[in-house]
Amino acid sequence: MAKGRVSFQADRCKACGLCVEFCPKGVLGFDNHTINTMGYHPVILLDTDGCTGCGICGLMCPDLVIQVEKE
Numbered sequence: 001m002a003k004g005r006v007s008f009q010a011d012r013c014k015a016c017g018l019c020v021e022f023c024p025k026g027v028l029g030f031d032n033h034t035i036n037t038m039g040y041h042p043v044i045l046l047d048t049d050g051c052t053g054c055g056i057c058g059l060m061c062p063d064l065v066i067q068v069e070k071e
Helices: 020-024 058-061
Strands: 004-006 026-031 043-045 066-070
Touching: 004 043, 020 026, 020 058, 058 066
Parallel strands: none
Antiparallel strands: 004 066, 026 043
């Protein structure tokens, strides 16, 4: 199965949750230990082995915070 590498521009994330909601593998979540410069808990990858690199999270992000690369 293809693997993916996801990176986030955490300071631009407004925690809308669209990427978390639409991730088919459920590997995204909110970083409850960090608050970004805008005052939100940014999204993080919870399970690096579970990401397939499908790119749906990046497509759903209205602020272009997410970059997806297939390995």
